Amino acid sequence: MTATYVLLEVENLNIEFRIGSEYVSAVRDLAVELRPGETLGLAGESGCGKSTAALGIMNLLPDNGRIRSGRIIFDGQDLTKLSSHEIRRVWWKEMAIVFQGALNSLNPVKRVGTQIAESLILRGGLDKKAAWRRVGELFELIGIKPERAYDYPHEFSGGMRQRAMIAMAICLNPKLVIADECTTALDVMIQTQIMNLLKALKVQLQLSMIFINHDLALIAEICDRVAIMYAGRIVEIGEMEDLFFRPAHPYVKLLLQSLPRLKGPAEDLVSIPGAPPRLKDVPMGCSFLPRCPIGADDCSRSIPHLTEVEKDHRAACFKIEKTKGNK
DSSP, rough: OOOOOOOOEEEEEEEEEEETTTEEEEEEEEEEEETOOOEEEEETTTSSSHHHHHHHHOOOOOEEEEEEEEEEEETEEEEGGGGGGHHHHTTTTTEEOOOOOOHSSOOOOOOHHHHHHHHHHHHHHHHHHHHHHHHHHHHTTTTGGGGGSSSSSGGOOOOHHHHHHHHHHHHOOOOOEEEETTTTTTOHHHHHHHHHHHHHHHHTTTOOOEEEEEHHHHHHHHOOOEEEEEEEEEEEEEEEEHHHHHHOOOHHHHHTTTTTTTTSOOOOOOOOSOOOOOOOGGGSSSSGGGGOOOOOOOGSSSSOOEEETTTTTTOOOHHHHHTTTTT
């Protein structure tokens, strides 16, 4: 029996930032797998480490950030062992990222098409004519008239700029695309259009995708599996239906109870008291303990690790037997 091929395997990834004279952990012991054609959702409150994890995987951390330990195995090679020159060969050709701030990601004084053509010429080895022909094909693929490629970013709407960033990400046919909050700040109608585009491209181009978002409804719409982060750690990971309908971690249960539902009996929405800890003040033991409705003193003695709840469904909670299987 042959083992299932894994495109991306992140093993015990720890990322930290230098603040003043000390380093502060932002991502702790991150461990995820991604198979070809699969979409993994990464969700959690602001500041939980979602975007930092994405930047770490892409090796795009700012100057004050570093990978302290762990491995990122992509298509058989450990990206943490590559030099800056070697990792540049991976960007866009093998893996790409769509940032949430499209206006900030595009050069305001260059035509949108020119910016995409530059990637095709510099990284794809195309000549200028072939690059612009490819730009036209990409614009048709993302639903924008090819002649708009000659416009500047300020002449695009927010949704069009985000589509252009998606076109840039897929221009060299990468195996993996990371979509980092790419629907943020867009109205609901444009959000729907972007989601439909991502779903169509996923099928048409056979993309593997990491979809990062704080909106669990959007996560459920596009993802095969979901990982929920809290204070830099994954607290629960599993198939989308298992996690949404049989959550095991108390934090995930409360998150789902905070979502309004269109179907079923009317229920009061639940809010989670308190706030996530600051990176410099993460408590000992379980970081969710100060906000946890079922926490006990023994939860502060050590860090809970991901434990199997059911097949392909794990949660990091010492009280897993008490919460297991409940809705």
